[in-house]
Amino acid sequence: MMFKIAFSFLMTPCLCIGICHGQSKKPAAGSQNSEGVFPKGAKITNSNFTGTVYLYPMIAADSINATDVGNVTFEAGARSRWHLHPGGQILLVTGGKGYYQEKGQRKVILRKGDYIKCPPNVAHWHGASADSAFSQVAVTGREKGPTVWLEAVEDTVYLAGER
């Protein structure tokens, strides 16, 4: 059921825009994410992530508001590849414990109530901690182009010291 919902959002952005403009979007009953506030959505099946990660697309960018919003839930140990956003990104943490790291910097710990502003074109990764799931809402500017995906985050990097 959740797969169908998320799939329909991913494949029919025009429909999503039609629904979302000036309308409340009600997640399907039983779809709430126990780790966060917003629905968990469908498992991501592409190779941009290590481990098990779920995406629930909430708001699709359009010609008059070029901002995507999606809820991303990482199971313990899961994380993104290194990547960058030409238009930057904002992360709003709604549950669990996770990490964010920019290239050349130490990783930072994120918990419910934390938030991050990722600068445009700065390589970084984010994901869950090794022992806890992690939920975040991602707010992504799309007017300057799509996300650029880079190499996977090696275990030695992922497991390095926290700050």
Next chain:
Amino acid sequence: MMFKIAFSFLMTPCLCIGICHGQSKKPAAGSQNSEGVFPKGAKITNSNFTGTVYLYPMIAADSINATDVGNVTFEAGARSRWHLHPGGQILLVTGGKGYYQEKGQRKVILRKGDYIKCPPNVAHWHGASADSAFSQVAVTGREKGPTVWLEAVEDTVYLAGER
């Protein structure tokens, strides 16, 4: 304490940008909002709202990411004036029960996990229900100008039927 934090954000956007870029922002201990996920912040003292409303500014727009993010908490019965956003707005509901209404439309009920995409330049208001507080994260595009504030929402409009 919370007033000081919010005040410093409001008055020193350059400082906020410096802190937020690539850094995790940790709310002060004890500042979590029992009605939502993000801190409650300081009471709004301007005339753009009816009743008691709190604002916690999270992310400030800057020259390379013209998006503001703030957590807004309405006490029961509180609401905004009618207003519009030249760049549109996205509302992410993190707690309580509230309303959203566009001019000429019926109001819609919003609860935790719901979200709204407000079209640019469409007059609307949002706020708590009469018997419950309401927390929402507002994601606002600033590149097309500031919010335009209109008249207050009369009690008869506020209390009209739900859908």
